[in-house]
Amino acid sequence: PGTVYQYTDASFYVLSRVIYELTKTDLSDLLRPSLMEVMRFKEYSWSVCPKGFSMGATGLYLRTEDMVKLGILYVNKGMWKGTRIISEKWVDIVISNGYEFSPLGNGWYGKGGMIGQLLMFNCEQGKAIACHSYDDEITYDVFLND
Numbered sequence: 001p002g003t004v005y006q007y008t009d010a011s012f013y014v015l016s017r018v019i020y021e022l023t024k025t026d027l028s029d030l031l032r033p034s035l036m037e038v039m040r041f042k043e044y045s046w047s048v049c050p051k052g053f054s055m056g057a058t059g060l061y062l063r064t065e066d067m068v069k070l071g072i073l074y075v076n077k078g079m080w081k082g083t084r085i086i087s088e089k090w091v092d093i094v095i096s097n098g099y100e101f102s103p104l105g106n107g108w109y110g111k112g113g114m115i116g117q118l119l120m121f122n123c124e125q126g127k128a129i130a131c132h133s134y135d136d137e138i139t140y141d142v143f144l145n146d
Contacts, residue, residue: 012056071121071128
């Protein structure tokens with residue numbers, strides 16, 4: 001443990017299923033009123049397994065303008081336009097432990113997705129950036145070294 005890194009989305013899928021077993025509500029349905037509707041996401045879709053359960057952290061399709069809202073949520077320590085969406089303590093835990101958002105340097109944190117999707121935020125600067133591209137060569141450096 002701790003010597004080799006292996007990327008996998010399996011843990012997020014397992015967590016999605018645990019959430020279903022505890023709440024009897026699919027993750028997508030659970031987050032719709034408390035996140036997607038409050039933050040006024042225009043469109044989103046979540047990949048599902050053959051049994052119809054949300055995949056967890058993978059396969060979430062968002063418009064760029066909605067994806068950047070997630071970065072803004074972290075910049076604002078879990079607040080969205082005066083409404084607490086996630087606790088400030090959770091934001092601090094996520095950032096300090098690198099949960100899903102990797103430290104990129106100079107106060108920036110980011111998450112990449114398939115084929116050039118990027119979400120980055122900087123709490124100190126109060127900035128968030130999101131992009132969708134069709135170039136599998138795009139990296140965070142495009143934004144950070146400009």
